[in-house]
Amino acid sequence: MLSTPTSADSSAGVAAAPILTVSDLAIQFKLPQGWVTAVDRVGFELRRGEVVGIVGESGSGKSQILLALMGLLAANGRASGSAQFQGREILNRGGRELDAVRGSAMAMIFQDPMTSLNPYMRVSDQLTEVLTTHRGVGRAEALAIAVRMLERVRIPEAGRRIRLYPHEFSGGMRQRVMIAMALLCEPSLLFADEPTTALDVTVQAQILELLADLARDLNAAIAIVTHDLGVIARLCDRVIVLYGGRIMEQATIDEIFYDPRHPYTKGLLASMPRLDDAVEGELRTIPGQPRAAMGDLAGCPFAPRCPLKVDRCNSEPPALQRATSGRALACHESELTP
Amino acid sequence: MSDVLLSVQDLKVHFPLARGLLGRSAGSVKAVDGVSLDLRAGETLGIVGESGCGKSTLGRAILRLIKATSGNVVWLGRDLHGLDAAALRTERRNMQIIFQDPLASLDPRMTVGQIIARPLKTFEPGLGKAETERRVTAAMQEVGLAPEMLRRYPHEFSGGQCQRIGIARAMILRPKLVVCDEPVSALDVSIQAQIINLLRRLQKENDLALLFISHNLSVVRHISHRVLVLYLGRVMEVAERDAFYARPLHPYSQALISAIPVPDPKQERSRRRIVLQGDLPSPLDPPLGCRFCTRCPRATERCHREEPALADHGGGHLVACHYAGEG
Numbered sequence: 001m002l003s004t005p006t007s008a009d010s011s012a013g014v015a016a017a018p019i020l021t022v023s024d025l026a027i028q029f030k031l032p033q034g035w036v037t038a039v040d041r042v043g044f045e046l047r048r049g050e051v052v053g054i055v056g057e058s059g060s061g062k063s064q065i066l067l068a069l070m071g072l073l074a075a076n077g078r079a080s081g082s083a084q085f086q087g088r089e090i091l092n093r094g095g096r097e098l099d100a101v102r103g104s105a106m107a108m109i110f111q112d113p114m115t116s117l118n119p120y121m122r123v124s125d126q127l128t129e130v131l132t133t134h135r136g137v138g139r140a141e142a143l144a145i146a147v148r149m150l151e152r153v154r155i156p157e158a159g160r161r162i163r164l165y166p167h168e169f170s171g172g173m174r175q176r177v178m179i180a181m182a183l184l185c186e187p188s189l190l191f192a193d194e195p196t197t198a199l200d201v202t203v204q205a206q207i208l209e210l211l212a213d214l215a216r217d218l219n220a221a222i223a224i225v226t227h228d229l230g231v232i233a234r235l236c237d238r239v240i241v242l243y244g245g246r247i248m249e250q251a252t253i254d255e256i257f258y259d260p261r262h263p264y265t266k267g268l269l270a271s272m273p274r275l276d277d278a279v280e281g282e283l284r285t286i287p288g289q290p291r292a293a294m295g296d297l298a299g300c301p302f303a304p305r306c307p308l309k310v311d312r313c314n315s316e317p318p319a320l321q322r323a324t325s326g327r328a329l330a331c332h333e334s335e336l337t338p
Numbered sequence: 339m340s341d342v343l344l345s346v347q348d349l350k351v352h353f354p355l356a357r358g359l360l361g362r363s364a365g366s367v368k369a370v371d372g373v374s375l376d377l378r379a380g381e382t383l384g385i386v387g388e389s390g391c392g393k394s395t396l397g398r399a400i401l402r403l404i405k406a407t408s409g410n411v412v413w414l415g416r417d418l419h420g421l422d423a424a425a426l427r428t429e430r431r432n433m434q435i436i437f438q439d440p441l442a443s444l445d446p447r448m449t450v451g452q453i454i455a456r457p458l459k460t461f462e463p464g465l466g467k468a469e470t471e472r473r474v475t476a477a478m479q480e481v482g483l484a485p486e487m488l489r490r491y492p493h494e495f496s497g498g499q500c501q502r503i504g505i506a507r508a509m510i511l512r513p514k515l516v517v518c519d520e521p522v523s524a525l526d527v528s529i530q531a532q533i534i535n536l537l538r539r540l541q542k543e544n545d546l547a548l549l550f551i552s553h554n555l556s557v558v559r560h561i562s563h564r565v566l567v568l569y570l571g572r573v574m575e576v577a578e579r580d581a582f583y584a585r586p587l588h589p590y591s592q593a594l595i596s597a598i599p600v601p602d603p604k605q606e607r608s609r610r611r612i613v614l615q616g617d618l619p620s621p622l623d624p625p626l627g628c629r630f631c632t633r634c635p636r637a638t639e640r641c642h643r644e645e646p647a648l649a650d651h652g653g654g655h656l657v658a659c660h661y662a663g664e665g
Contacts (some may be wrong), residue, residue, distance in 0.1 A: 057526040058497075170617040200388035201553060202614045202633075205597035209613055227527065230599030233606045253603045271531040272601050273556040275583065282535045283560060286528035289496040 018045035019221045020069075020189055025081035025091070027064050027073065027245075035078075037297075038064050039245040041320070042081075046221035048188060053232040053253075054225045055268075056242035057290045062225045065242075071098045071109050085189060104134040107182035111194035113174035117166040123150075123177055124162040130184045137176045149180040152166045155211060172203035176210070183214065192224045198308060207232050229272055233257060238326075241265050244301025247320060250328040261334045300332070308333040343514060343547050344377040344400070349409035349558070351392070351399045353592055367621050369395040371571035373411070379514060382541065382578075383549040384562030386555055386594070390618055392571040393551045397517040400549065401433055402426065409540040429460045434508035438520035442499035444492040445454055454478065454506045461511055478508040481536060498529035502536070509540060517549045522557060534561055559583055567591050570621055570629040573648055576656040587657040590630045628659070 009173055016301055027039035039061035046052055065245045069078040072091065085090040085106060090098060091289035110116040112136070127146035127147055131137050143162070150158035152177040173274060175195065182190060195211065196204040215222050232253065233241055239256045241249040241264065249262040260266045270284035300306070303313040310333060318330045329336045351370040360579055370392040377383050398404040400411055402418055411418040413429060421429065434457075437443035444453055454474045458465055465473075471599045475485040481502040492500055501521060508516050518537065522530040538561060552558050558565060565582045567574045567590065575588040586592045589612075596612045614633045617624055618633045631641040640660055648658040657663070 057528065074491040132345070172617050200618065201555075201597045202593055203617060205611065205613050206615075208599065209611075211457075228599065229601035230606075233601050233603045234599040257601065257603050268528060269601065271528045273531065273534070273554075273560045274602075275556050275559060275595065275598060275600060276602075276605075279560055279579070282538070285531040285535065287532075289498055290526055290529065307345065 016047055018047050020087060021082075021084045022065075023082045025065065025068065025077075025079065025083065027061065027068050027077060027079050029074070030076040030078075035087055037245060038077075038208050039068075040297075041317075042242075042245075043320075044240055044247070044250065046189065046223060048221050049219045051215050051224060051235050051238045053236035053239045054223060054242060055227065055229065055232055057167070057227065057237060059290055060130040060242040060243075061245040062242050063193050066193055066223065066225055067107065068190065070102060070106070070109075071095065087184070103130060104185035105187055106189040106191070107185070107187040109175075109178055109190070109192040109195050112198050113171065113178045114166065116178055117174060119166055122163055122165055123169075127162070127177075127181055127184060130181060134185050135245040146180070149184055153180045153214075154179075155180075158204050170203075172199055172206060174205075175199060175207055179207075179210065179214070183218070186218070186220075190218070190220050190222045192222065194226055195224065197226070197228070211235060229257075229269065241268070244297070246301055246317070246330065247328065248302065248330055250320075250326070252327070255327060261329050261336065262331050263306050263308050263334065267305075267307075289321065300330070341378065342376045343379050343414060344375075345410075345412040346373060346375045346400060347410040347412065349373045349396070349399060349411065350396050350407045351404060352464040362385060366621065368571050368624065369621065370399060370406075373568070373571070373573055375566060375573075375576070377515070377547050377549065379535060379547055380541065381546040381564070382550050382562045384558035384565040385549060385551045385568060386558055386565060387568035388553060388618055390570070390621055391568040392621075393553075393568050394519050396568070397435070397519050397549055398550050398615055401430075401435060401442075403435075407464065409494040421516070430443070431457070432513050433510045433515040433517070434511070435517040435519065436504050436508050436521045438523055440497050440504055440524060441492055443504055444500060446492055449489050449491060449493075450478075450483075450503055453492070454510055457507060457511050473510060474506075477510045480509065480540070481506045482532075486573075493599045496529075497525050497530060501525065501533055503531045505533075505536065505540070509544075513546070515547045515549065517551070519551045520553070521550075523552065523554065530557065537561060555595060567594070570619065572629050572658065573656070574630065574658050576654075581653065581655055585663075587655065588659050589632075589634050589636050589653055589661075593635075 014172060023043040025039060026037060028035045028037050042065060054062045067073050070081050073079060081091060081093055082089060085101060120157040124143060124146060128139060128142035131142040131145055147158050147162055149285050150162055155161060155173060155176050169177060197205060224235060236253050238252055240247055241262065243264050248264045256265060267286040271286055273283060286305050299314040299316060300318055303309050312332050318332045320328050320330045321336045322328045323336050327336060349370055349406065350372055352366040352368050354366045372398055385396065387393050395404060399406045408461060451474050454477055455470050458473060460468055478485050483502050495535050525533060534557065540546060550558060550561055559579060562579050564576065564578055566576045567588065569590055575591045586595055593612045593614045600606055612635065616633050619632055627643050627645055628641045631637040646658045646660045648656045651657050651662055
């Protein structure tokens with residue numbers, strides 16, 4: 001059995017106790033060449049009412065972190081470390097034990113709404129199933145709640161459209177259905193994995209606006225995984241920057257965008273083409289290629305591409321320096337305090 | 339910027355829909371529906387729009403990879419659609435394409451050297467082995483690939499490197515035009531910038547014309563001289579880059595630009611945003627009148643009735659809107 005939950009979910013703002021505490025999380029996958037490490041030494045906290053962005057390149061391990069916390073790692077994956085949600089350990093718990101919270105107290109929105117919804121089930125059945133399973137409400141009541149939730153995510157004619165199948169919705173509307181499904185049990189912890197990446201830019205704007213409104217109303221802790229710094233700037237309060245499966249930097253959104261300290265964060269911000277920068281001359285780039293071969297690493301994962309690299313970076317992984325403000329940085333050659 | 343290399347006139351690509359047992363035609367998808375454009379040597383025309391607007395179909399129809407329903411594609415003064423297979427093949431060496439998915443567009447069973455040499459084998463079959471290898475390694479160096487990788491296979495490379503292989507293959511014949519179909523959309527941000535810089539350098543060195551198809555307006559801004567906006571197969575706006583971004587005149591262009599999240603939290607907090615309602619209508623059944631009228635914040639009764647013509651609003655800034663630049 002799970003231990004008794006503590007009273008972690010007060011709504012006293014950022015000063016409140018964290019609702020989720022992840023410490024020393026590592027994720028490995030068994031490949032033909034043996035176990036390889038995808039995520040290592042990752043630790044962070046989430047509090048109610050805040051939106052935290054997890055940003056990184058493909059292969060940085062950002063999605064795997066969410067999947068591990070939801071107990072959804074692929075069969076060849078394993079996680080170690082600890083994740084305390086409302087005082088209960090949720091990492092590596094069995095399906096049954098996890099189902100007490102998964103889908104109700106914690107929920108997830110996936111990138112691709114077409115493959116995440118069941119194509120054979122009417123939307124009404126998929127939505128009411130969540131409520132009948134977790135809340136034990138009757139079918140008629142569940143349907144009424146589901147229609148109200150679809151209205152809340154601004155699906156027009158929700159009462160009629162709830163009877164449709166997923167393929168009868170457009171991409172943006174399907175993403176709304178998935179958001180509605182995740183919110184049905186009013187979770188206190190919501191994960192979103194690239195929630196707008198599959199959408200067109202004008203539809204992305206609609207979904208971002210919806211997520212921003214919901215984040216304000218729900219008072220949940222929300223973690224959003226994305227590679228898009230624009231999405232982070234639009235939605236998040238804090239940012240965790242990952243590279244090669246490790247945290248490089250963690251700070252408030254203003255600190256990350258206006259005072260980045262890690263050379264990777266700086267490079268990422270500088271190489272993003274923007275609507276308001278100079279178009280003459282070359283775009284700034286981070287030289288080299290993303291870290292391809294996973295594997296146990298002696299030094300800093302960013303060292304092969306880092307402009308500040310010294311000998312030590314190849315042999316010794318930088319520890320995560322932490323300030324009392326919550327800001328954190330892993331770099332031998334950069335300072336946390338000015 | 340010199341003479342017109344490519345001139346597309348009223349190009350239409352309609353895909354007929356067969357339905358029922360007898361396969362009777364049940365209307366058609368008008369993927370590209372009357373598009374005209376000019377492209378000069380050394381120029382980049384950015385083609386932007388959302389999925390389903392016809393931008394990829396347009397690129398392919400220009401290269402005649404897809405047959406156009408009607409209209410002309412005039413290449414160096416000759417209509418490509420009037421050419422026979424042999425004549426078309428001769429012209430093709432001057433026009434190449436780079437695809438979105440860098441790995442899927444490379445044959446997994448060919449080495450990098452074989453892939454890049456393929457156009458040479460087709461167009462210069464008499465070339466000796468040593469000369470072919472010399473040209474291939476030169477092309478690899480030009481795009482920033484180490485020549486030692488000649489005998490490796492595509493799966494051994496990252497997405498950014500695969501895209502460089504695709505670019506080397508496109509460039510080895512020294513084409514005059516390269517159609518780039520979402521060439522950086524599948525790449526990480528830090529790699530996108532490398533590829534954009536590479537394309538810009540190749541353009542400058544070879545006086546290359548680029549048709550740069552993308553849904554990403556920030557990327558398009560960094561590579562294009564002019565921008566063309568498509569919506570449901572029709573041109574909404576064409577303008578010089580700076581004029582387009584400083585003062586977009588079509589409500590759809592304005593919404594597109596305003597929808598892009600900017601990596602700047604303070605700007606994001608204070609920005610006035612035009613959020614369009616609804617989704618792209620089905621291209622099977624586009625709205626009457628202006629195609630954008632169902633989502634346009636400024637649409638009037640006239641827009642539902644009468645399709646606006648593409649009109650010049652000064653300095654070649656073309657807009658198809660009854661109320662362009664008003665309000």
